[in-house]
């Protein structure tokens with residue numbers, strides 16, 4: 001037996017396995033290092049280390065590869081093979097991993113939450129629940145999962161600051177911005193290198209349209225998260241969002257080229273950031289040059305994974321934007337076959353929402369704006385199901401808005417945008433609504449909105 005940093009027992013036959021597990025967990029908290037490599041090396045020499053395979057398989061799933069990825073299947077088999085000789089808590093982890101690997105992320109999240117009921121200090125269960133709910137957009141569960149265990153922790157425990165960071169992100173995603181910011185800032189005070197907490201605060205500022213503060217926040221913390229290889233690309237993406245709103249496009253291109261486009265082809269979540277940023281830049285009317293090409297090449301190996309609907313939509317966006325029609329057709333067929341043969345919740349979400357989004361972004365790039373609006377419009381209210389954050393999914397709102405505007409459906413664009421502006425007026429939303437007003441001949445309203453944008457940004 002071995003004992004982890006938080007005092008939980010797990011099965012291992014070698015004394016050094018506990019060190020490796022703790023080191024991998026440290027890396028995971030920091031989004032740094034090579035936790036998968038470290039755990040696999042350890043599991044290869046420690047035949048009882050079932051948690052190692054559980055951990056690596058889950059990290060792959062949360063990194064954005066699909067449940068059918070050969071490495072996930074291999075690690076699931078290895079964990080299952082050891083199930084009979086490990087503790088009940090470890091068995092529960094293996095079962096939850098097994099469930100996640102069938103595309104039932106919500107159910108898996110609840111299984112990890114069940115582990116937390118009995119073992120509230122099980123940080124691996126807390127992180128796994130957090131990540132699986134994120135994959136299916138269940139913000140309220142994500143929020144509750146961390147909040148439920150926080151009162152059982154104390155601030156002198158290892159990873160307490162990181163748990164606060166998770167709690168902050170959950171609060172942000174359910175719209176509790178003030179509480180989220182407070183908790184996120186507290187987390188960063190305790191552990192400045194907690195990039196996830198920095199990220200939670202950046203999300204709050206993004207959702208509240210606090211462009212200057214957001215830029216300042218991310219720039220002032222960059223030295224603490226620069227080396228978080230598994231997250232830094234996403235934080236650079238976050239920095240680009242307010243820069244876009246302030247129309248500082250040269251800086252966005254510099255960050256894209258130096259910090260984002262350099263990601264590895266296996267870092268699916270980072271590929272999505274790249275796709276989303278190039279797409280947004282083009283929606284601002286900018287020429288992104290030949291940047292789609294190398295990005296599309298990196299995406300190719302993920303064509304048949306169908307990890308989650310959010311990933312699929314970004315794959316489709318990339319292929320459509322790089323004019324790879326044949327690949328896009330093959331992808332659509334592969335997605336169709338996946339949906340037909342898949343009884344999981346993930347299959348249902350891809351079939352019901354993801355497919356329309358993929359068809360919609362394809363039509364949009366083909367300048368079939370009516371079709372794009374008719375595909376995306378009916379599912380836009382359900383996109384929370386496809387995974388990702390509110391800020392990330394905003395790219396579909398942007399695409400739908402522009403499809404409506406370009407199709408000349410200004411009244412519909414107005415109906416769509418006005419409640420969003422009333423809820424939280426960001427410069428981009430106001431600019432888009434002004435364009436809708438232009439189309440309706442409401443010149444004074446459009447001018448007033450544009451003046452508000454200018455005064456808000458100065």
Ligand SMILES: [Fe+2]
Nearest residue numbers: 199234389391
């Ligand atoms: Fe984010």
